[in-house]
Amino acid sequence: MNSKYDILIIGGGAAGFFTAINVVEKNPNLKVAILERGKSVLEKVRISGGGRCNVTHACFVPNDLVKFYPRGEKELRGPFHQFCSGDTIEWFEKHGVTLKIEEDGRMFPESDSSQTIIDCFTKATKDLGIDILTSQSVKSIYQTETHFKVQTNSDTFLAEKIVLATGSNPKMWEMLENLGHSIVSAVPSLFTFNIKDARIKDLMGLSTFASVKVKKSKLEASGPLLITHWGMSGPGILRLSAWGARELFDKNYHFAILVNWLNETTFEECIDLLKEIKLENAKKVVAKKAPFEMPNRLWERLVLASGISEETKWADCNKTQLNALANQLTNGEFQVNGKSTFKEEFVTAGGIDLKEVNFKTMESKVIPNLYFAGEILNIDAITGGFNFQNAWTGGFIVAQSIS
Structure with missing residues (x-):
């Protein structure tokens, strides 16, 4: 019928x-x-x-x-x-x-x-x-x-x-x-990035504002970045995944990202800020407290990744260490290996x-x-x-x- x-x-x-x-x-x-x-x-x-x-x-x-x-x-x-x-x-x-x-x-x-x-x-x-x-x-x-x-x-x-x-x-x-x-x-569009990296291990649930770029690409986005069990998520990452849906698919979801934890601050500006902080906080321990708006635990990891020990005071930081720290803060490279579906x-x-x-x-x-x-x-x-x-x-x- x-x-x-x-x-x-x-x-x-x-x-x-x-x-x-x-x-x-x-x-x-x-x-x-x-x-x-x-x-x-x-x-x-x-x-x-x-x-x-x-x-x-x-x-x-x-x-x-x-x-x-x-x-x-x-x-x-x-x-x-x-x-x-x-x-x-x-x-x-x-x-x-x-x-x-x-x-x-x-x-x-x-x-x-x-x-x-x-x-x-x-x-x-x-x-x-x-x-x-x-x-x-x-x-x-x-x-x-x-x-x-x-x-x-x-x-x-x-x-x-x-x-x-x-x-x-x-x-x-x-x-x-x-x-x-x-x-x-x-x-797929809207997915989170799988990243295994000592700098973010066991920091799941931490969220901070950051800008993220895909290395060797025009893709970039900024927004709240959330550290998860398997890597990174949050509005900034999701935006990147949506705009980069085709390009990241072509890369088989294996690529590097550059994270600027200070969002708009450049490497040069960061060096200047670190020098000021060094002068003002000479006797304080570098890893102790984040001088920028970011979770202290994340700051501590980035300090250690820059070759600065847990006990080092600001006064004892040499130029190489400050450069390494500025690089971690404004241009940290993370390797993405795969994706996870968002919710x-x-x-x-x-x-x-x-x-x-x-x-x-x-x-x-x-x-x-x-x-x-x-x-x-x-x-x-x-x-x-x-x-x-x-x-x-x-x-x-x-x-x-x-x-």
Whole structure:
């Protein structure tokens, strides 16, 4: 039996639900269904933000917002002028969910529970009469002159228009490739660096502001750096991993980084500062207390790594030792051997080539009446609610153009 719909949305995640709800709100006469391959819907929403759901980010200027997207910066500028984070807040408010802003700009439901977002979406789809069909794994998509025919593991569906919101699903990418789309191969984005080094051994949990460069590369980033059991993490490192997703993949995740623990301070400036400190603290032990804003235990390790013993006083530091210390502080080299996934929020760089999508409508330039929303596209962001914002904006624009 063929089930017939006006619009078929494939993918029961954030982008799929948001698209479906907006389509029917704008055009209540349309018959819409969401097909989900799993047994349940909105699973990524459930676990996101540690189960609190980081809905969006309090960055309200489209031209600033796009800067958080290593891939998609240029393409999202127009869409964000149509539907930005401020519109997201208003949309959820209208649907009974109040969001709050945290210190770092991330926005969560006031309830601090992702279930609030899931309930909001499931209630809206029910009220609007949108069919949610689970355990429907799409096997083929075929386009006739008048409609699409979608074959799943158990049914056949006919629809005039299709929206693909399947995230980073390799099977769907392969299907699209067979239909004539180009796919940028997926590589991990947002990962932490595996580093075994005496200078940071047993310092897990220590956090300090630093700037980090990948040696022999243009990649650099600054921000809080967190020392972990297996190496380094924190916003600065994650930013580097996102912008360097392809380059670091090509290096097979074996490369050197240069860490400036004093952030903007240069080697020369650091030498001058150390000479001043030496004069003022002649009788004090160098390793005892950090003269800069950094954890004392880390300072002690960097002092020892500079060939200065635990008992050495500032007065007894020679030029070679001060140079070595300035080098450790502003240009410490660490060897990265591999990566670890950041939390459960697995983000990939890759997907449908952005040149093949009309960003005014989110329609495919290759296959008419086929639309995209969310991470199925070669768009990704750093953490902070930006990947969801891309899903909401895409879904909103699809709904605009369909109705």
